[in-house]
Amino acid sequence: MKMKAKAEQTEHGSPSRSSSTLDRRSSILHSRSLWTSLTDAQLLAQCQVDTYRASGPGGQKRNKTSSAVRVRHPPSGLIVIAEESRSQHENRLRALRRLRQALYLKIRDDLAADLLTPEALQQRDDYREARTTNGRLDLGRKDPRFWPAVGVVLDVLAMVQARVSDAARVLGISTGNLIDFLTVEPKVWEQANILRARFGQKPLRDD
Numbered sequence: 001m002k003m004k005a006k007a008e009q010t011e012h013g014s015p016s017r018s019s020s021t022l023d024r025r026s027s028i029l030h031s032r033s034l035w036t037s038l039t040d041a042q043l044l045a046q047c048q049v050d051t052y053r054a055s056g057p058g059g060q061k062r063n064k065t066s067s068a069v070r071v072r073h074p075p076s077g078l079i080v081i082a083e084e085s086r087s088q089h090e091n092r093l094r095a096l097r098r099l100r101q102a103l104y105l106k107i108r109d110d111l112a113a114d115l116l117t118p119e120a121l122q123q124r125d126d127y128r129e130a131r132t133t134n135g136r137l138d139l140g141r142k143d144p145r146f147w148p149a150v151g152v153v154l155d156v157l158a159m160v161q162a163r164v165s166d167a168a169r170v171l172g173i174s175t176g177n178l179i180d181f182l183t184v185e186p187k188v189w190e191q192a193n194i195l196r197a198r199f200g201q202k203p204l205r206d207d
Contacts (some may be wrong), residue, residue, distance in 0.1 A: 005174040032107040032151060033126075035076065040096050049092070054083035071095040078102045104151035105191050108158045116159060118172025127152045127171075137173055137181040150188050153181065154195065162196040166202070175184070179204070 035043065053163050054068040068083030069091040080102055082094035114120065121127045130149035132138050137153075139146045153171065160166040168178040182192050193203045 030104055032109050036103050069095045076107055101147050104147045109155050111155055111159050116170050136177050141185045158193055161199040162201045
């Protein structure tokens with residue numbers, strides 16, 4: 001089941017708020033790091049959790065109990081679901097993981113101008129620990145350092161109007177390494193192109 005993250009979406013999945021509105025809202029209410037630093041229990045306490053019977057493939061047994069979980073995070077406007085398991089507990093854990101991923105994907109933290117340097121970013125644990133000894137970003141999506149690094153990379157990309165070469169310079173890596181990192185997870189690549197569209201840039205192509 002792919003992650004579904006959205007800003008209060010309509011029935012057909014079209015956002016009822018623009019992504020720029022969501023970005024502004026997140027900046028006003030909280031920084032992303034305050035949410036992602038919470039324990040699962042603390043993050044869940046900020047959420048509204050609904051359970052329901054999953055529909056579609058899975059067989060009759062899957063639908064006998066309300067094991068599917070929908071988690072709404074009102075402070076950010078994000079919604080995630082998990083319905084793969086027949087265990088409500090397992091689905092709840094999956095939904096929380098997806099919420100954390102959605103926060104890194106969808107919520108942008110504004111960075112002060114003096115933080116837009118490789119030296120300043122290197123002081124951040126979520127970025128420094130993601131880089132190899134030779135300074136590259138070479139992480140798989142299952143690496144626990146991957147999603148925090150995604151948040152930093154997309155924050156920087158947003159601050160430089162989604163210009164990849166400028167973002168790579170700020171991050172202290174090559175443009176090729178940045179492109180490779182963005183392609184590790186399709187949803188990260190998609191979000192990078194959403195940012196590029198917002199700033200009037202042509203979409204990146206994964207040749």
